[in-house]
Amino acid sequence: MRGSQRGLRYRKTLAAVALAVTAVAGTTGWASAGAQSAVVGLPEEARDAWMRAGLPDPETLGPAQAARWFGTLSAAEQRLLVQRHPAVVGNLDGVPLELRYAANARSLQGDPRFSGRQVRQVLSYDPRGRGQVAVVVGDLRRAAHVAVVVPGSDVDAGRSAPVVAKAEALHDAAGAGTAVVAWVGYTTPVGVGVDAATGGLAEAGAGRLVRFVDGLVAAGAPEPAVFCHSYGSVVCGLAAHRLKARDVVVHGSPGMRAANVAGLRTSARVWAAKDPDDWISKVPNVRLLGLGHGADPTAPEFGARPVPADDARGHDGYFAPGTMSLRAFAAIARGEVR
Incomplete structure (x- = not known):
């Protein structure tokens, strides 16, 4: 029973x-x-380009470490990273907010999923x-x-x-x-x-x-x-x-x-x-x-x-x-x- x-x-x-x-x-x-x-992680191609530039591995930078490292850079150095490596800067947690917004605005250009849509402050963006x-x-x-x-x-x-x-x-x-x-x-x-x-x-x-x-x-x-x-x-x-x-x-x-x-x-x-x-x-x-x-x-x-x-x-x-x-x-x- x-x-x-x-x-x-x-x-x-x-x-x-x-x-x-x-x-x-x-x-x-x-x-x-x-x-x-x-x-998961960052786009591989973007990470590889970042590493070839002699920059610290973004996959091992914790958010607090990323915030401190970006704090050591001049405004001009920060802007250059946004221009050359938007996919990393825009998705690296701990990076100053305005830099992430600027980097993701660059990355979003040309993505048909956002064409015709008003995209405001984008804090992360990964097309994969x-x-x-x-x-x-x-x-x-x-x-x-x-x-x-x-x-x-x-x-x-x-x-x-x-x-x-x-x-x-x-x-x-x-x-x-x-x-x-x-x-x-x-x-x-x-x-x-x-x-x-x-x-x-x-x-x-x-x-x-x-x-x-x-x-x-x-x-x-x-x-x-x-x-x-x-x-x-x-x-x-x-x-x-x-x-x-x-x-x-x-x-x-x-x-x-x-x-x-x-x-x-x-x-x-x-x-x-x-x-x-x-x-x-x-x-x-x-x-x-x-x-x-x-x-x-x-x-x-x-x-x-x-x-x-x-x-x-x-x-x-x-x-x-x-x-x-x-x-x-x-x-x-x-x-x-x-």
């Missing part, structure tokens, strides 16, 4: 994992191709693969508070506009003293497939997010509040123990690969939101054989602080103007909620 009960539970768990595979990405398409390879980009809304140099928006599946450089729109909505709600970064800085899953139900892309994304936030702090920005949507909350969960964040806010989360807040091993305050219409509630919160992302962060036993989201709509409506969730996000971004 006991054996049959265990077998039944095991079969139910397998069925739940199968459902997670087909639901966790939050799209209606099916990605049947093989798993993607995450884009599907492309990655980080766009700043507000004055990051003078901001008293900073927020970073981390997206979920089906986002890349060419499809970054919805993430930028969320950053704009948060900036408008939080006020001019808060700068918001739309960080499309990792290889996201495409469609519904194995990538969305496993942690490989999230692991690679977590490392990139940690380094990016380290770079913001090294450049003089305050520790940010990080807002993580859907699969992006998996990225934030894996990054949490190394992430220099004041707050980590997940919404529409399939799980953070931790059993509870203590399992995240972070000193940041952890918040969670899920609206009643979000289909993510149908995704089983399981982990088995590498599939699934674990406990529901909005469950009371997880221990996250609740964010009101009853009037948000669907899986992607948490930043809609006028919603309780956006008002709460803005208060968290401003550091007003204790």
